[in-house]
Amino acid sequence: MFLRAFLLISLLLTIAAVAVLGFRGEKGTNEPWEIFPDMVRQVKVRAQAPLGFFADGRGPRMPVNGTVPIGYEMPNPHAGAAESHMAAGFSVGTDYMNTGKMGTTNWGTGIPVPVTPQLLQRGRERFSITCAMCHGATATGNGITKSYGLATVVTLQDDRIRKMSDGEIFNTITNGKNTMMAYGPNIMVQDRWAIIAYLRALQRSQNATAADVPPEHRAEMDKPAENKPAEGKPGEQKPGQKPEAPKK
Helix, strand or coil: HHHHHHHHHHHHHHHHHHHHHHCCCCCCCCCCCCCCCCCCCCCCCCCCCCCCCCCCCEEECCCCCCCCCEEECCCCCCCCCCCCCEEECCCCCCCCHHHHCCCCCCCCCCCCCCHHHHHHHHHHHHHHHHHHHCCCCCCCCCCCHHHCCCCCCCCCHHHHCCCCHHHHHHHHHHHEECCCCCCCCCCHHHHHHHHHHHHHHHHHCCCCCCCCHHHHHHHHHHCCCCCCCCCCCCCCCCCCCCCCCCCC
8 A cells, every 4th residue: 555655656746747847948839838937938128129019119219318328427518519428437547546546555635637616516416416415415424324323424524534635535435444335336536536625625614714714805704794684575664663654
């Protein structure tokens, strides 16, 4: 009895194995039964293949307007020349511009691109997008992520950071540090320096002294502030004004 049951179970297992594995890859006119299809047939668009989903019968579609190729910058509409996509740099060299180092070991300092209002504006935009959620709008370390438990964010207004060389800050942005991820693959080299330039402006704004004010404007600091009375709404009586007699 035991032997018969064993043979029966073995036969059933053999039939099941052959049904599942034995005819895999065989061609036939009928739709096969697939217990484990393993995504052999997927609903997808194949390159240069027709597709009945669209009216023109084509699978590949034209890119939407404004599409920028990966690794390229947006064209500058104020350049004056014909618009074109310029190749974006992601630390492709070994010089100070791409590494923040003078030589092989020493961190350099200084912004290696012209610091213009346009560069600072670009740095402000990139800082607001990439850095402000952790470091805060004024780089004091009070970004929105702190309220969600990320308590290890340092303030960039600290003396240690203000005295840190520009090259070392560039390297931190590129490769990350501690709980900060690496932004080298996401932020172009030019934008990293724009962020550093804007960060230096933020640090100066929060730690400014009278010596930072141009000499021709220092006299204005001693002038008392003008407290102009707030303008009321039309028909509203101003403080200290006598009411007018009703007109007949």
